Amino acid sequence: MAPLIALGLSVLPDLARLLFGETAGTVTSRVADIVTTVTGESDAAAAKARLDADPTLASQLRIELAKIAAEAEGARLAAEEKRRQSELDGLREEIRDREGARGTMQALGQAGSALAWMPAVTSGTVIASFVAIVILLMTGRGVDLQDQNKVAILNIVLGALVAAFTAVINFWIGSSSSSRGKDALVQDVLGRQAGLVDSAITRATAAPSAAAPAAIAEVVRSAVAATARPAAGPRPGAFDRCVEVVLGKEGGFVDNPRDPGGATNFGITLRVLQTYRAALEGGSVRPLTAEDVRALSQAEAREIYRALYWNAMRCDDLPPGIDLMVFDFGVNAGPGRAVSLLQRLAGAKVDGAVGPKTLEAVRACHGPDLIDRYAREREAYYRGLPGFGEFGAGWLARVAFVRDAAKRLAAG
Incomplete structure (x- = not known):
């Protein structure tokens, strides 16, 4: 073996x-x-x-x-992600415990009970003791710093008071804000995992063709990271259904000198093909030509679409119909632009990376309505491109076709 x-x-x-x-x-x-x-x-x-x-x-x-x-x-x-979620659940439980303690204290105060003063008295004692010990250690007054036994005892007391002082601060002012900060931080990290893929693709495809092989070794590794799924897993057949629509609209080999994409086959441009193959080779591959694009097989085109577009935009996690809208626009205009448009329409933070917050916002939308709005915004984008006069009719026809197909998928 x-x-x-x-x-x-x-x-x-x-x-x-x-x-x-x-x-x-x-x-x-x-x-x-x-x-x-x-x-x-x-x-x-x-x-x-x-x-x-x-x-x-x-x-x-x-x-x-x-x-x-x-x-x-x-x-x-x-x-x-499961470990992070467990940590978040622990933080939330801690917040609930502290809020319950505060609620008990407030109820005792409203009832006129002397016990309501206990948290304040305890907190004051801890803070005063902490400050006193710090002053003693800093000034040396009343403490023989040459006596190692006494210094050791003071250090132990100080350590206990530091823990108590932290608990007091968290009880009165710190726990809710700090826990919210940690929660937001973890959510940001989860979103950035998906964002790594899109940023890698953007940097690779933006590099000059001669420099592209050295710049794109991270693309497939990033695409691999983007394949992490929620516990429910990917929806069987979703990619196959959507890629058939895309392949049907992209067609075969085309090399129109007026098309900024250059030589294209199955919708895969020379630059994207170079990106994919160089990544598989570890960043080093011979420069490709239009003939390499012409010889591209549909099987390899599907793998490119899955790795650099479908997985990068987490389309498996999007609702049926929305996945096709985002996937097709990502193929046509770039994953970052397609995801950013989805986030703007769904009311999520626009950062070009599909994370938990984006998925939550999208799932809260009415699917057919979001599909219609996405199609209208996509049409507006095309109308603003310099080549609209020559290619606009085809672009708009594609939007209409994909919108109708997406609505059929959304309807099951």
Whole structure:
């Protein structure tokens, strides 16, 4: 098994980081199985010979290994999200406990009970003791700093008072605001996980073609991270249904000199194809030409759409119909613009990255209404482009077609 695993690592070096920890056993076994299945050889030397002789077979193996990496990374991120959620639940429970204590104190005060003064008296005593001990340690008055036993006792007392002082501050003024801050921080981190993918794609596709290979090694790794799913998992068949619509509108090979996208096949431009293949090769691949775009297979185009668009925008987590609207616009105008438009229409924070808050806002919207508004905004975007005079009729027809298909999906 070890030689087969080594061969898999030579094809996709990123797998190395998954061969340690809790997932090591599962990943190593699956890597060996995939190498054997794809090459048809159980001997590592024979499998390598087949890969060297058939570049298409090597590309297929890279894609299958990337799927393993995606699933393992998704499981890791899901576990991390679960851990963060557990911490948030603990913080919320702590807030409820403290608010309950404050409510009890308020009720005692309204009833005129002397017990209502106990929290204030206790807090005052703790604060006064803390300040006194600090002053004694700073000035040395009344304390023999050469007596190590007394200094040790003072340090122990000071440590206890620091904990008590912190609890007092949290009880009176600190817990709610600090917990809200931690909650917001965690939500921001979750949103940024998805945002990493979009920003990586944006940087890669914005780079000059000669510099693109060195700039885009992180794209597939980011796309892998974006495959983390909620506990419910992806909706079976959602990607296949939506990509059929996109492929139907994109058509085959086109190389219109007036189209800023240049050579395109199945809607995949030369720049995007270079981005994807360079990422699979670890950032280094020969410069591609229009002929490489012409030779692009539909199977590879689907994998590009899944990794760089569908997963990057977390379309599996969007409601039926909305997923198609966002996916198609992302393919046509970029993932960042497509997600930002969705966030603006749903009333979420506009940052170009689909996170928990965006999903919550989208699910709260009426699906058909959101689809109509998204289509109108998309039409307005096209009308403002310089090429609208020549390509506008086709753009608007595509919007209408996708809007109707999205409504059918939303209606089940």
